[in-house]
Amino acid sequence: MSYSPYLLKGQKALITGASSGIGEAIARYLAASGAAVVINYHSEAEEAQKIVDDIRNAKGEAIAIQADVSKENEVQAMFSQMLKEFGTIDILVNNAGLQKDSPFVEMSLNQWNTVIGVNLTGQFLCAREAGRKFLRRGVQPHISSAAGKIICISSVHEVIPWAGHVNYAASKGGINMLMRSIAQELAPHKIRVNSIAPGAIKTPINKSAWDTPQAEANLLTLIPSKRVGDVDDIAKAAVWLASDDSDYVNGTTLFVDGGMTLYPGFTANG
Ligand code: NAD
Numbered sequence: 001m002s003y004s005p006y007l008l009k010g011q012k013a014l015i016t017g018a019s020s021g022i023g024e025a026i027a028r029y030l031a032a033s034g035a036a037v038v039i040n041y042h043s044e045a046e047e048a049q050k051i052v053d054d055i056r057n058a059k060g061e062a063i064a065i066q067a068d069v070s071k072e073n074e075v076q077a078m079f080s081q082m083l084k085e086f087g088t089i090d091i092l093v094n095n096a097g098l099q100k101d102s103p104f105v106e107m108s109l110n111q112w113n114t115v116i117g118v119n120l121t122g123q124f125l126c127a128r129e130a131g132r133k134f135l136r137r138g139v140q141p142h143i144s145s146a147a148g149k150i151i152c153i154s155s156v157h158e159v160i161p162w163a164g165h166v167n168y169a170a171s172k173g174g175i176n177m178l179m180r181s182i183a184q185e186l187a188p189h190k191i192r193v194n195s196i197a198p199g200a201i202k203t204p205i206n207k208s209a210w211d212t213p214q215a216e217a218n219l220l221t222l223i224p225s226k227r228v229g230d231v232d233d234i235a236k237a238a239v240w241l242a243s244d245d246s247d248y249v250n251g252t253t254l255f256v257d258g259g260m261t262l263y264p265g266f267t268a269n270g
Contacts, residue, residue, distance in 0.1 A: 007245075156260050194250065
């Protein structure tokens with residue numbers, strides 16, 4: 001990883017669900033770019049501590065904070081702890097997410113509520129806490145031209161319907177309007193809110209979709225770029241959206257998907 005340690009120098013970032021996969025990579029890249037990072041985790045304390053240790057060994061600044069992002073009191077306690085230890089927040093990456101898959105007519109209310117609770121309500125709760133702090137503090141021109149940045153990790157399934165995963169697709173579709181409405185409301189206060197919509201990225205959440213040659217071959221039929229994405233692909237986009245290099249980008253979704261949303265099934269059948 002080669003990143004300018006000055007790009008995000010002096011900035012404080014919170015990444016939810018950062019003990020694995022995309023969140024871990026974003027935390028590592030933000031730290032390599034000079035930000036002090038909070039590694040939020042749900043249950044993987046050891047993994048979170050290992051990431052903290054790696055970042056500190058590379059002369060970065062990091063702490064781990066446990067919280068379930070779907071619980072208001074835990075989110076508020078996490079932000080209080082971050083503000084106590086780091087003093088402020090400049091960047092929120094709303095990344096925590098999960099799947100509870102089921103055929104639609106067999107889906108339980110619990111499966112529905114769990115996915116909406118973590119993937120959508122969790123993003124609302126964290127964005128609200130970050131927004132409150134950004135508004136109280138305002139812009140610090142020597143740190144960033146924005147009063148704060150929120151990056152929502154969505155999915156190509158904010159636009160591609162997904163049979164057998166209606167709770168997940170609904171949560172990601174919800175993130176689109178959550179993100180754009182917050183962006184519209186907070187833009188006058190110099191707060192930027194954007195999403196990254198990953199396509200298929202190799203992480204624990206979708207292991208069965210790529211961990212055998214047959215599964216990977218099936219997956220590649222959906223990806224015009226003909227490779228499954230890597231967590232680095234998403235982390236690099238997150239660094240850009242967190243930095244002043246994207247200062248005029250607000251309320252948009254950046255698809256990082258190897259062309260998955262280009263409807264590749266129409267390539268030869270239009
Ligand atoms: P992952 O399973 O490695 O990461 C999800 C993280 O969220 C885990 O660390 C998990 O512990 C955490 N988490 C789950 N419930 C939580 C809760 N209640 N509170 C706090 N943390 C919680 O998988 P990933 O692929 O890295 O997923 C990260 C994000 O990227 C998710 O929002 C996912 O929907 C999205 N995404 C992933 C892909 C992909 O192909 N991997 C594609 C599109 C979108």
